[in-house]
Amino acid sequence: MSVSAVRIRDLRKGFGAVEAVAGVDLDIGDGEFFSMLGPSGSGKTTVLRLIAGFERPTAGTVELAGRDVTSLPPFERDVNTVFQDYALFPHLDVLRNVEYGLKVRRVPRAERRARAREALRGVRLEGMEARRPAELSGGQRQRVALARALVNEPRVLLLDEPLGALDLRLREEMQAELKAIQRRAGITFVFVTHDQEEALTLSDRVAVMDRGRIEQVGTPAQLYERPATAFVAGFVGTSNRVGDVRVRPEKLQVDGLDGVGTERGPGQGDRHALGTVADLVYAGALTRVHVDLESGERVVALRQNLAASDDMPHRPGDRVRVRWHSAHEFRVADAGRGDAAEAAPAS
């Protein structure tokens, strides 16, 4: 087996009485797009800063490509960071920002100019070389920050919520661009985000963090379909609790008792529960059907709006049968622990 790009063992970091990182183990493969997902305060950014070397751990080790870098300062680590606030040098123009790392490493002027221009072309910013960061839009600054880090050809690129400050459209555009750049450059990406959709769509693997610990590491599909803990089940997508199992909202089928609204015929392995429609929430592509089950539990089912919205077969107060396939059920290890997003409407 090849050496991990990043290997972390029992990493801990305390700030006063608060333990921001409380024992983390991670192995991130070479060329992997790896995300750390969690709510604010979960310790994901601190782990990133420990990998970069901005913080010294209270305990534990950080290895990069098999080399223990735990006690090395940032300028001796072969990683580069894209900061949440971009951290562009305001007194330098775009070209000088991008060539900063090369200049520090004494790359000859002609070569570093050429490489900086090439990096700017890679993020579609040719012609912007002479601008100051203040004269750029948020998306452009983001791309300068990316070029400034990538031009050094680091083994690992660390990205701290890099898309957090962008509006939705730009965000989606940049997500696609990031993924393309990562594939092209073949660099290991360690990507910190609190946006579960972003983590799922971009990553090869995701580590879900909560309260300084890793809850689960897996591929997006593993996390979504087989969440290991109640926290993961609630933070990555939403889930319904039915008895002692959980089911994702889009896996629930709502049938009228007279058969109205059935999208999929009954089959083997189906489970049922009876209930009353409590509310319908129209959300464009989908409608959320809130159903109060006879057991007293409330579940949310997603129904695709294949027809016009006023064709919705159910009305609040209707008696319905909620149906799902047993293969879509999952259990979590710590079922007793309340999961944050369970009762909230699906997002």
Added chain:
Amino acid sequence: MDDDQGLTAVAAARPAPGPRRRAAAVLHRRPRLRLTLLLSAPLAWLVPGYLGALAAIFLTAFWTTDTFTGEVVHQYTLANFQTLWDEPVYRTIALRSVGVAAAVTLIDMAIGLPMAFAMAKVVRPRRRPYLVVAVLAPLWAPYLVKAYAWRVMLAHGGLADEVLGPFGLSGPGYGLTATVLVLAYLWLPYMILPVYTGLERLPDSLLDASGDLGARPLRTLRAVVLPMVFPSLVAGSVFTFSLSLGDYITVKIVGGRTQLLGNVVYDNVGAANNLPFAAAVATIPVVVMLAYLAAARRTGALREL
């Protein structure tokens, strides 16, 4: 309750506007009136009391005194400026004063920058206010007391001699060096505070980013910190430079026989009773400062004040 009744009830519940409310409404509608009211008191002070005094000095510089009676003669003449230009001693004094101001400024920069950096970037945020207070504390002691404290320390056989004695050295005694030392001490807070403010506004992520891109701390200082705090350094230097240029007390107390522009003015107002000549001498620091400010303005530093 139907809609009409509801509306009536709301209208009745609202009291008629009182005189204060009406005045506020008038002011809200008339921004120029608001500005006039805000500025009238400061302007009443600033124009006669401040600019008026400056104009009076400048005007006086063109008068002269009757050598016999000592009375000021209100007659336009360039004689005072002629004397300043022709007498080499005044040129020497002017240059010496500028040199003292420059030396004080450089010393304060050298001490103030690391101090401000420690306060803004190294010390924990919660402890910063205490350090700011510590820097400001000397400003609460009277100027004269501080200057005389230095006079005692620098006296022959005083603290300075005693501390330096074991190293085979002695204190500077009274003179030019002592003047520079004491002025640098007196004006240090005026350098630290603007630089501290400038550094506090410098995001930590810029320092992280520089290290992340491979720069060692000294490189980060040179390539990121210094260019970013340069305007603050210039802002601080405007204080240290102008305060040093105008000072006449410190040099009297620890300067020995040193002559600077400040005490030349003082001696001409007092002993020599030549107010017009004192005024002419006083225009020198004003002109030097105007040139300095013009240069500082080009660095964008005045926006930091």
